[in-house]
Amino acid sequence: MRRSGIFIKVFIYTIIFSGLLVGATAALFSTQIMSYYSGLQLQKISGTYKQLIERSQGNADITEIADQFHDRNQSFRFYITDEGGSIVYVTPAANAASSLTSMKAERERTSFLVYLENGYALHVFNDDVFSLKYGNLIARVMVILSGMLVVCVLASFIFARQMTKPIKALADNTTKMANLEEVPPLPERKDELGVLARDVHSMYDRLKRTISQLEEEILRERELEETQRYFFSAASHELKTPVAATSVLLEGMLENIGDYKDHPKYLRECLKMMDAQGKMISDILEIVSLNDGKIVPAPEKLDIRRIVADMLPHFHPLYEAKGQRIVTDIPQGQTCLADPKMLNKVLSNIVLNAVQNTPHGGEIRVWSASVAGQCRLCVLNKGVRIDDAALPKLFDPFYRVDKARSRNKERSGLGLAIVRKTLESMRVDFALENTTEGVLFWMLLPVITKDA
Structure with missing residues (x-):
C-alpha cells in the first residue's frame, strides 16, 4: 500500500486543527449569543408582565391579581406556582390546550421563570408572542461557519502546498543525488528549509569531489599496477636474454666446440654482457630508490x-x-x-x-x-x-x-x-x-x- 505523502498529511492535520478551532469558536460564540438573546427575551417578558409582577408584591391574593391581569391580556399563556412547586394559577388557554398530566411536560418546555414575592414563581411559556426569531439567526450563523470552513480548507491547501513544495523538491533532488545525477540549486531561502537545502547541496558537492578523487586514485592505482606489471615483465625479458646468451657461450667453452675453444675471446664477451646487465640492474635499483624517496x-x-x-x-x-x-x-x-x-x-x-x-x-x-x-x-x-x-x-x-x-x-x-x-x-x-x-x-x- 502506498504511503501518504507529506502534502496529504500536512493538509489533513491543518484541516483538523482549523475545524477544531472553528468548532470551538462557534461553541463559544453560540453560548454568548444565546445568553445575550435570552437576556433580551427576559427583559421583554419582564416588561410585558410588569403590572403582574408589581401588583404581586405584598399580601394581595396572587390568584385574583393573575386573573385580573389575564382579563386584560387574554393571549398570554402562563402559570404560577407556590413554594412547593404546586400550580396555584394557570391561564385558561394553557389549561385548555394541555391536560393536567401533560402540564409537567409543558412546564419543562417553559422558557423563562420569574420569581415573585412570598415564594411564588411566574412561569411564562415560550410562545411566539415572546420568542425571538432564532431561525434567521441560526441560518446566518451556519452560512458564516460554512464560509469559515471553506476559507480554512483553501488556507490549509495553500499552506500545505507552500510548506511541502520545497521539501518535495529537496526530496527529488536527494533522489537524483543518490543516482549521482546533476542537481539544479534550489531557490534561495533564508529559513530553516533554505539552510537544510544548502547543507544537503554542500554535502553532495563534497561527496562528488570525494568520489571524483577516489576514482582518480583508483585510476592511478590501476595505472601504477599496470606500470609495475609492465616493468617486471620487461625487466625479466631484458635480463633473461643476455643470461641465456652467456649460458650458451659458457657451455660451448666447456665442451670445446668449434670456435668456442678460444676461451679468452668468449670470456671477454661474457664479461661484457655481465657488465651491461650490472649497469641495467644499477639503473633499476636507482629507479626503485627514486620511487621510494630514498634519494633526497x-x-x-x-x-x-x-x-x-x-x-x-x-x-x-x-x-x-x-x-x-x-x-x-x-x-x-x-x-x-x-x-x-x-x-x-x-x-x-x-x-x-x-x-x-x-x-x-x-x-x-x-x-x-x-x-x-x-x-x-x-x-x-x-x-x-x-x-x-x-x-x-x-x-x-x-x-x-x-x-x-x-x-x-x-x-x-x-x-x-x-x-x-x-x-x-x-x-x-x-x-x-x-x-x-x-x-x-x-x-x-x-x-x-x-x-x-
Whole structure:
C-alpha cells in the first residue's frame, strides 16, 4: 500500500486543527449569543408582565391579581406556582390546550421563570408572542461557519502546498543525488528549509569531489599496477636474454666446440654482457630508490654553463663518430638551484638519448632562456620527429620505439625513465615535444640572480 505523502498529511492535520478551532469558536460564540438573546427575551417578558409582577408584591391574593391581569391580556399563556412547586394559577388557554398530566411536560418546555414575592414563581411559556426569531439567526450563523470552513480548507491547501513544495523538491533532488545525477540549486531561502537545502547541496558537492578523487586514485592505482606489471615483465625479458646468451657461450667453452675453444675471446664477451646487465640492474635499483624517496635532492647554487661544459666532453667520441655537432648557447654567469649529481645525471641521459637518435651529420642544440623567473634549459635533436602517440611512453621503463626491441644500439630503455623520476623528485617541470625543427626536451630550473 502506498504511503501518504507529506502534502496529504500536512493538509489533513491543518484541516483538523482549523475545524477544531472553528468548532470551538462557534461553541463559544453560540453560548454568548444565546445568553445575550435570552437576556433580551427576559427583559421583554419582564416588561410585558410588569403590572403582574408589581401588583404581586405584598399580601394581595396572587390568584385574583393573575386573573385580573389575564382579563386584560387574554393571549398570554402562563402559570404560577407556590413554594412547593404546586400550580396555584394557570391561564385558561394553557389549561385548555394541555391536560393536567401533560402540564409537567409543558412546564419543562417553559422558557423563562420569574420569581415573585412570598415564594411564588411566574412561569411564562415560550410562545411566539415572546420568542425571538432564532431561525434567521441560526441560518446566518451556519452560512458564516460554512464560509469559515471553506476559507480554512483553501488556507490549509495553500499552506500545505507552500510548506511541502520545497521539501518535495529537496526530496527529488536527494533522489537524483543518490543516482549521482546533476542537481539544479534550489531557490534561495533564508529559513530553516533554505539552510537544510544548502547543507544537503554542500554535502553532495563534497561527496562528488570525494568520489571524483577516489576514482582518480583508483585510476592511478590501476595505472601504477599496470606500470609495475609492465616493468617486471620487461625487466625479466631484458635480463633473461643476455643470461641465456652467456649460458650458451659458457657451455660451448666447456665442451670445446668449434670456435668456442678460444676461451679468452668468449670470456671477454661474457664479461661484457655481465657488465651491461650490472649497469641495467644499477639503473633499476636507482629507479626503485627514486620511487621510494630514498634519494633526497640536496640543492646547491650551480653555474648552468659550467655544468653543461663539464658534461659534454664525455660524449665527444660518440657524436664525433657519427659526424654530429653539439651547439651550446648558455649565458655567462647564469645560475640555478639544483642537486649537482641529479642534474648531471638528467643532462647526461638526455644528451646521450639525443646523440643516439640524431642521424649522422645531424646537429644537437643546447641552450637556456629565462621564462617567468626561471631558467628553461633546452636540448633539441634537429631533423628528428617522434610519433605523437609514442611521446608520453618514452618515459616508461624499457620502452623502445622500434617494435623489434633490437639491442644493436645497446640501450637499456631506462634512461628517460630515470630522467622522469629524478626530475619529479627535484620537483622540476619538464616536457618532450615535437617542433618544426626536431624533438625538443626542456626543463624549468629555479634561477639564482647574481645579487642573491
